[in-house]
Amino acid sequence: MSSIETPDIVVIGGGNAALCAAITAAEAGARVLILEAAPKPYRGGNSRHTRNFRCMHHGPLGPLVDSYTEDEYLADLLKVTGGKTHEGLARLAIRTSEDCLPWMEAHGVRFQPSLSGTLSLARTNAFFLGGGKGLVNAYYRTAEKLGVQVAYEAAVTHLELTDDRIDFIDYTQDGQTHRVAPKSVVVASGGFQADTDWLARAWGPAAKNFLIRGTPYNRGVVLADLLDQGVEQVGDPTQCHAVAIDGRAPKFDGGIVTRLDCVPFSIVVNKDAQRFYDEGEDVWPKRYAIWGRLVAAQPDQVGYVIIDAKSLNLFMPSVFPPIKADTLEELARKMDLPAEALVQTVAEFNAACGDTSTFHPTELDGVATTGLTPPKTNWARPITEPPFYGYSLRTGVTFTYLGLKVDERAQCAIGNRPVSNLWAAGETMAGSILGQGYLAGFGMTIGTVFGRIAGKEAAAHANAI
């Protein structure tokens, strides 16, 4: 590496927030070094797997139709977080999001109309052409043109905090240890969800069976190092955002394609072939996060979705074909479920189904079971038509809530005073805004808004020295 001997700013992390910070700082004249833990093909952290950005707008903007006001945006956010939201920072993110979209376009990001199957987001979320990796590629091109240096497979091991200042950063690359002492530091290296030991300490041993939907490189090393030294933390350390995904997904990095949308048209049983929750409580986008927790609470943290032939084409195809059988007994055998119990569970469910003539797959149709515990309150059609299909379900972790507490300038704190040269952006500080739950596309909004703020502040600090 033909390195900058003494960069003004080191940005730790290589995803959306890191790149927004690096680009903004470089445009302000700072010499910037990005330390990305992943190798180049995996650069970009969880941003690689994202697809859109939730954006306030007055009137049509880029790919977005109509308008989406600050108050409506905030109301959507408060709904999913159950009020556990830092309103000041949330409003800052929301308000600034409108400026972000043209900024993103000016820095190489390209948008596309809402994807097929996601029309409900056409007003609120701007989709990246090619998805998050396309965005990340564009930002790396822009950053490199601005002279930003990027070190891949550069794993930060320690930030030396003295009083209220980061003195230096240690990192390893190609088996060599390096020390760098920049004027400003931006941490944008995500949460800790890929460290399954940490996850198990926080959540309990069941977490060992969770799948990690995103990058294997978000191991929380920098986060832990800073928290250990007393940097202010925020967010419930035991909680993570988790959804129910295809149980055959890889341990890490399965991303969007492992999503399974068939639960509302199914019954879901545990490994004893017993149902455990109302599969038809609400439309799937409003329920998939709940099912991550429900499955996590079942034995071995696994669930089994059972549908029949008439439901097969009602949901988006997923990456793995379903397990298929002509009888329920055969399906049970193929899925390692107790056959007799499954047959009985299905029979009880079928007997509890009533009139299905008003079945409607995309609306709450009220086609419900009677006298069944737990009930199925919508889309309850008997499972009778072979062939029968099954999917396994596991808990897929998206991100963790524990993070660095920042102020409206994205600056970190120790005790009651700011760390004079440390800023944070993206998932690693998202807990400062989101206490629980998640709103589609809001992670990229936080990353972009606070990445740009952090880059600006870090550059102003470096330029003033």
Added chain:
Amino acid sequence: MQMQSDLLQEARRQAEICNACRYCEGYCSVFPALHAERAFSDGDLTQLANLCHNCRGCYYACQYTAPHEFELNLPQALANVRQESWEDLAFPQVAGRAFQKNGVAIAVVAVIGFAVLFWTAKSLGSEGGEGFYAVLSHNAMVAIFLPAFLFPLVSIAISLRRYLKRVDAEPLKPAHLVKALKQAAQMRNLKGGHGDGCNFEDEDRFTHARRMAHQAVMYGFLLCFTSTSVATVMHYVLDLPAPYGLFSLPKLLGLSGGLLLVLGCVELIRLKLRSDRALGAQGAFGAEIAFVGLLGFVGLSGLLLYALGQTAAMPLLLAVHLGAVLAFFLLTPFTKMAHGFYRLTALVVDAQR
């Protein structure tokens, strides 16, 4: 046939992953067509493969490329299916299999083309014509080139009928053809959806280089072809035989077309040499280069013939040029040249959706 079913199976595996993701929907015509299906028949995959222009936008944007265990490489998977479909649908099939992946065979045919023209010119000689016809009479040229022109047309017509049957196309309507021609005229599928171009010569950087080079070749070729057609009309209908002056229609069309063709081919080869071969059809790289080389040589030898037409080198250059043209025509259905016909047909079928 075993190999083909493996290639189809791999394309199917990848298409199913793409269909569960859909992030690339805006890049080109392939993805909206792909996302409209739930399962992929061999015909569906053949159609998707021929719609794909190998712009590579989806590859560089994909979060599932190797080293990810899903190992997505849709540009190559579709290129393989596409290449196989051209071999398989060729008439006669044996010729498709002989040339589509064999640059040496293409070169051999070109040399045979030269030899035939030398021999013909030498043994028949002139019947006292002017200019080029002093080397080889007009009638002899027609006797050689009329069948060499008609044969590829018949062959390609048969292949396209087979293609339409394989992809289960609806009856063709003029509106569909118009839409397809518009797309081809602008090479919309190499624009990348956002209009920034495609990813070809420098990883994920978007440029218009390949689109421009391709259009130079395409329009250059069409100008040359028009030049010949105009000359034919002038000869037979207007009784104005060659040679023609610089400011005649055949010359103006031929010269501008020849220049575009040569420059476009040089640039296409340069880009191809810089591209990542692992994103194109397996084993077809050499034949593609040979084909573009032959096409460029047709243009170059034509220009040289014009420039040195008044010198002693003319008879030799005429034989070389006509030999290259002969080889090019005869090989059209069995080389990369066929892609234009399949691509246009795929766009027509896509317009039916």
